[in-house]
């Protein structure tokens with residue numbers, strides 16, 4: 001059975017706190033969803049703001065190839081003809097072939113929020129839908145508070161749904177607007193509504209009870225053939241059903257269903273990250289299926305088993321959703337973790353060497369190091385222990401000073417300067433740089449000292465810097481752990497770590513590892 005996927009990232013997703021798309025962002029996401037093969041893309045609420053209205057004009061000028069574009073709006077205002085309502089006009093002006101109309105299902109909302117008679121609400125639903133159908137548009141009806149309405153007054157809720165179906169809506173979408181419905185209730189009411197209306201039923205869930213995906217799947221099992229949600233679960237309050245997981249579950253896990261016209265789900269990881277990037281939001285590392293940790297193995301016993309049989313600790317192959325298997329190295333590692341990482345680094349299997357590496361990792365983690373987010377420092381550590389590490393430069397000394405002068409100008413902040421003296425092939429490079437703080441100044445001086453010999457260093461940049469105070473078991477004084485993330489011009493990123501009681505020394509150690517990792521990479525290339 002083919003299940004329709006309806007994406008509302010650009011409308012309900014944008015109602016999530018912290019989510020804000022520019023017009024260009026919206027166009028990019030709509031086109032990506034179109035390429036992926038999503039059936040319906042809801043572009044926004046044209047009455048709401050000029051950006052959403054303009055979005056529809058941009059897409060009308062260069063229509064989507066596969067997905068049907070939907071414009072969202074509410075039923076006509078009370079006491080008005082649809083043709084006179086500015087909301088209806090904005091939906092017509094959008095030129096979207098599909099109009100999605102939200103209307104009230106619950107008599108409580110009709111009385112207390114809309115403050116109209118029950119009959120007027122039914123007229124608002126029926127007249128709005130009939131108007132758009134008469135104008136040649138397809139209409140999807142989003143029944144707001146559908147489950148709550150059915151619980152309070154089943155007969156009235158069903159009357160609103162049949163009014164929508166009879167007026168010509170092509171889908172009746174049951175919305176768990178407040179996100180408070182349980183899966184068994186969803187299944188019960190979806191079956192009930194299917195019997196009452198002669199149109200395909202859809203589901204739209206919110207995640208307030210962390211059940212949005214379970215509820216979407218329960219609805220599909222009960223007969224719904226259309227699922228609404230957002231990429232990465234963005235949305236009002238706790239978000240909507242995450243379509244990434246919905247599609248992965250329907251495409252790969254549950255028997256008898258197909259999504260995206262039977263296309264593969266291998267692009268889901270890329271799609272999820274694309275939307276995070278455009279939204280300028282960090283990825284959720286433990287996001288099911290597509291998160292960086294979704295197939296990351298940390299416990300030694302797990303890694304041991306995965307090395308023998310990959311699926312022993314994996315429910316699906318990571319590649320089936322475009323993700324990858326990762327092995328993490330930490331104090332919870334066994335020899336198998338080290339072996340897996342060392343194999344990646346082309347090291348021979350050597351039990352004695354593995355034991356020494358494992359012992360060193362456990363010892364360093366006890367001091368506060370952490371290699372999970374610092375794979376580059378781990379790779380260098382392995383080389384140091386194996387005796388294959390050849391440093392490209394050696395420190396003679398560095399010096400950092402920060403000077404703050406009063407009385408010159410109120411805008412003048414402190415000036416930080418770093419001097420770095422290195423020995424490179426027995427020659428001395430001695431350079432100075434100013435920066436926005438000590439680490440930036442050290443980074444600048446180090447680059448100046450190395451750039452003549454190693455011009456490729458200009459291709460890398462530091463993209464993240466994290467400091468955490470730690471109190472290791474071994475030492476009574478507080479140390480700090482610095483993790484630096486670096487990105488290369490080819491897109492590769494790597495993490496390095498430094499630990500010291502002095503934050504500048506910890507930063508220097510992480511910085512040097514980052515530079516050495518890049519130089520080793522260039523050497524291999």
Ligand SMILES: CC(=O)SCCNC(=O)CCNC(=O)[C@H](O)C(C)(C)COP(=O)(O)OP(=O)(O)OC[C@H]1O[C@@H](n2cnc3c(N)ncnc32)[C@H](O)[C@@H]1OP(=O)(O)O
Nearest residue numbers: 045047048049074075076077078102103104113114144177
């Ligand atoms: C469940 C959902 O997610 S539905 C979508 C929710 N999304 C949004 O609200 C985002 C976009 N919304 C907006 O930009 C604005 O709210 C607008 C443009 C739609 C309306 O703005 P305003 O006219 O200033 O009204 P406001 O937002 O204060 O109140 C909503 C109005 O719509 C009415 N209304 C609410 N639902 C419906 C409905 N289904 N049909 C008709 N009218 C409705 C309310 O009664 C209220 O009108 P009233 O003030 O005359 O009582």
Ligand SMILES: CC(=O)C(=O)O
Nearest residue numbers: 102142144145175177
């Ligand atoms: C329509 C919609 O977004 C809701 O009821 O949640």
